[in-house]
Amino acid sequence: MTIHEIVSLVQGKVLSGKITQEEGIEYCFASDLMSDVLTVCRSDFMLLTGLSNVQSIRTAEMSDLKYVLLVRGKTPPQEMIDLAEDSGIVLIVSPYSMFKASGILYQAGLKGVF
Amino acid sequence: MDLTFQIQGGDFTSAGAASSQVRRTLKELGVDASVIKRVVVALYEAEVNIVAHAYKGEIMAQISPERVFLKLTDEGPGIPDIEKAMTPGYSTASQEVREMGFGAGMGLPNISRNADVFNIHSVPDRGTTVEITIQIS
Structure with a gap:
């Protein structure tokens, strides 16, 4: 599924980074527990989370992930x-x-x- | 190559900065991505543990072509019962730590799972030392 499709399906808004028309992702993992995310060995998934702070980005970085989808309409802090x-x-x-x-x-x- | 980082207890904004630096260094050295992930997941969990539980700490990372050796030393309350702390799901983390997405009792098991060699030594009311070795080749 392309990232553009995902953004459209969840009425999303991209706040950082740029996405091309072609790029996509096949898997997703949803969690607010970052240690749970860190147990996933693979890196080809999108993180779906309600955790609106820098640690969700740090966790994505350590997990070698490229996409984080923040739910519940939260306004993430600028940092x-x-x-x-x-x-x-x-x-x-x-x-x-x-x-x-x-x-x-x-x-x-x-x-x-x- | 040796890297050293000072970690401040309670500083959740900076938690993970040392792990991020180690990750960048390993990438620059051309280390395999799956090895980098094991190193930084173990290190990040251990770094968050210092921020979450200790007053302050130090991370030392020794990188050689054969292995990554990480030593994390903190000054803090220590762990009275390490066996219990290693049990998945057991946690003494504060509400603040849980709000940061941690404190689910998965940290030490996660470190152990990713390490080739994992040692932990703790003295109550003094602090904890964690040693992690991950083979590169």
Whole structure:
């Protein structure tokens, strides 16, 4: 699924990084627990989280992830956006809840990592 | 190559900065991505532990062509029962730590899982020392 499709499906807004028309992702992992995210061995997934602080970006960086989707319409602190930009991470915000965003994306074909 | 970082307890904004620097260094050295991930996940969990539980600490990273050796030493309350602390799901983390996305009792098991050699030594009311070795070749 392309990142543009994902952004459109969750009525998202891209706050950091640039995305091309072609780039996409196949897997997603949804969690507010960063240690849970850090247990995932693979790196080809998007992180969907409600955790609106720098540690979700740090976790994405350590996990070698490129995409973070922040749900529940939260306004991330500027330091979080700046860190995402510096780390080359695409930060997307969505007004939807984690459940709703997960459901829409799963139905559209995004796969769970387990 | 030796890298040293000073870590301040309670400074959640900077938590992960040392791990990020080690990650950048390993990438510049051309280390395999799967090895880098194991190193930085273990180091990041340990770094967050210092920020979450200790007053202050130091991270030393020794990088050679064969292995990465990490030593984290902190001054803090220590861990009274290491076996219990190693149990997945067990945590003494504060509400503030949990709000940062940590404190679910997965940190030490995560470190152990990613390390080839993992040693932890703690003296209550003094502090904790963690040693992590990950083979590169």
